[in-house]
Amino acid sequence: MVEEMRPDLRMRPALSALLSIPVAAALLVGTAPPASAATSVDDTAFGLHVPRISTGVVPTVPYGTVRLWDSGVTWGQVEQRRGKYWWVGLDRAVGAANAQGAEIMYVLGSTPTWAASNKRQGTYPNRGAASSPARLKDWRRWVRAVVQWHGNSIDSYQIWNEANLDTFWQGSPARMARLTLEAKRIIRNLDPTAKVVAASSTVRLTSSFDRFFPAYLKQLRKRGWPVDVFAIHTYGPSTSKPALRATYVVRARKALRAARAPARPLWDTEVNYGIKGPGPRYPDKDIGGRKAAAYVAQTYLDSIRLRVARTYWYSWSRKTDLLGITMTAGTPGATAYQSVFDWTVGAQVTCRTGRPNSCVIRRDGARTEVAWTSSGPTRRYIVPAYATRSCDAMGGCRAVQPGSTVRVGRMPLWFGAAAPV
Numbered sequence: 001m002v003e004e005m006r007p008d009l010r011m012r013p014a015l016s017a018l019l020s021i022p023v024a025a026a027l028l029v030g031t032a033p034p035a036s037a038a039t040s041v042d043d044t045a046f047g048l049h050v051p052r053i054s055t056g057v058v059p060t061v062p063y064g065t066v067r068l069w070d071s072g073v074t075w076g077q078v079e080q081r082r083g084k085y086w087w088v089g090l091d092r093a094v095g096a097a098n099a100q101g102a103e104i105m106y107v108l109g110s111t112p113t114w115a116a117s118n119k120r121q122g123t124y125p126n127r128g129a130a131s132s133p134a135r136l137k138d139w140r141r142w143v144r145a146v147v148q149w150h151g152n153s154i155d156s157y158q159i160w161n162e163a164n165l166d167t168f169w170q171g172s173p174a175r176m177a178r179l180t181l182e183a184k185r186i187i188r189n190l191d192p193t194a195k196v197v198a199a200s201s202t203v204r205l206t207s208s209f210d211r212f213f214p215a216y217l218k219q220l221r222k223r224g225w226p227v228d229v230f231a232i233h234t235y236g237p238s239t240s241k242p243a244l245r246a247t248y249v250v251r252a253r254k255a256l257r258a259a260r261a262p263a264r265p266l267w268d269t270e271v272n273y274g275i276k277g278p279g280p281r282y283p284d285k286d287i288g289g290r291k292a293a294a295y296v297a298q299t300y301l302d303s304i305r306l307r308v309a310r311t312y313w314y315s316w317s318r319k320t321d322l323l324g325i326t327m328t329a330g331t332p333g334a335t336a337y338q339s340v341f342d343w344t345v346g347a348q349v350t351c352r353t354g355r356p357n358s359c360v361i362r363r364d365g366a367r368t369e370v371a372w373t374s375s376g377p378t379r380r381y382i383v384p385a386y387a388t389r390s391c392d393a394m395g396g397c398r399a400v401q402p403g404s405t406v407r408v409g410r411m412p413l414w415f416g417a418a419a420p421v
Contacts, residue, residue, distance in 0.1 A: 039304055039351070041344045044103055046300065046337070047312035048327075049270070054092035058100060059316045060329040061338045062345075065103040067269055067312045068093055069161055075142055076112035076126040082138065085145060094153045104153055105197060105269070105312075108143060108183060109160040110168060115139075121170040132171030132179075139179055143186045151191040158269065159183055160199035162233060164212035169199070173212055177219030184226035200231040200269050203248035204240075205278055213252070217259035225262050229309075233270040238282040238324065240273065241410075242298035243374040249306045265309040271299060272314045274324015287324045290394060293336035294411040295325060297393035298372060300340045301359065301412055305351040313337065336393035343370060343414055355379050356408045368416035371408045378407040387415035 043064030110129035122130025274285035347363035391397040
């Protein structure tokens with residue numbers, strides 16, 4: 001079906017800043033974050049995938065940005081025939097995100113069957129989806145159509161999903177860089193304020209990451225770095241913990257440094273735990289209760305600590321075999337997400353990596369702290385002089401004595417003068 005007229009959708013929210021964690025040169029992606037530096041945290045640091053957003057699903061937790069992927073709105077699902085667009089699903093998804101006040105990142109890939117250079121490459125969400133487009137002019141026309149149709153609402157455009165995996169891309173790194181450049185030219189011309197996000201790469205499969213990511217960066221460098229943001233996905237093996245995710249961030253930064261990448265934000269555009277693989281040694285693993293809460297809380301705190309400017313949890317959806325941690329209303333993961341959001345958004349946060357890790361949070365003249373361990377046994381922590389309450393990410397609070405010693409483990413603990421609001 002082709003829409004005859006564009007719906008009247010709300011303009012995208014005004015951006016308070018280009019980055020969600022803006023600290024100027026400290027965001028050089030090729031350098032490790034300082035041991036301690038102030039970070040301004042806004043709500044776009046907390047992103048979600050909401051697969052059924054177009055059907056009216058509204059998360060019960062606040063979020064600043066949504067990534068439109070697995071939402072029935074890929075290139076092949078919108079442009080089902082060359083030059084004929086079925087905008088209804090994307091219109092509904094964009095309208096819902098606008099109504100919820102969330103910034104929108106839209107993934108421009110995958111290739112429609114009719115545009116594929118090889119229809120046997122890839123099956124999701126259609127045959128040929130992992131193939132390079134046979135004609136660059138089809139890609140150009142598609143990018144132009146999306147920006148013209150929804151440019152007032154879409155804040156950032158990601159070129160492709162998990163381009164280091166054959167499931168999603170079987171073209172070359174050079175071809176992906178060419179698609180990136182072509183998209184950047186069109187987007188910058190039609191909407192200079194929109195951000196161009198590099199194709200994402202998963203980090204956990206070392207061989208595929210090493211095969212694609214450095215080569216893609218090399219090709220981007222040859223084309224003048226036509227991106228505003230670099231992107232990774234930090235899923236680990238099904239048995240992994242947030243501590244391993246942190247090493248993935250370090251690995252990505254090392255690759256960016258080796259490529260002499262310029263100052264650009266780094267976004268984690270998909271993350272969860274307990275997901276099957278790699279290989280038969282790692283069956284899918286359900287993670288619930290306090291462990292799920294600790295994993296979610298650590299993930300978003302680690303992103304602040306490691307200067308990952310945005311983190312998109314995959315996903316706000318009911319339990320499936322794919323996802324180890326389910327995040328929906330009332331789940332431990334959602335509770336922990338809400339806690340870290342409340343602790344940090346709108347504040348200046350200064351984090352230190354150690355045993356335990358800690359973050360000092362300053363907001364409206366008040367000071368609080370959060371502490372947690374990444375691995376190993378619990379660690380001693382001295383209660384700050386101003387703190388009389390301690391709360392974990394599940395919302396359990398107790399009185400504490402300033403200057404006393406407590407034990408801190410993998411469940412992050414907040415310390416302040418009163419229970420957090």
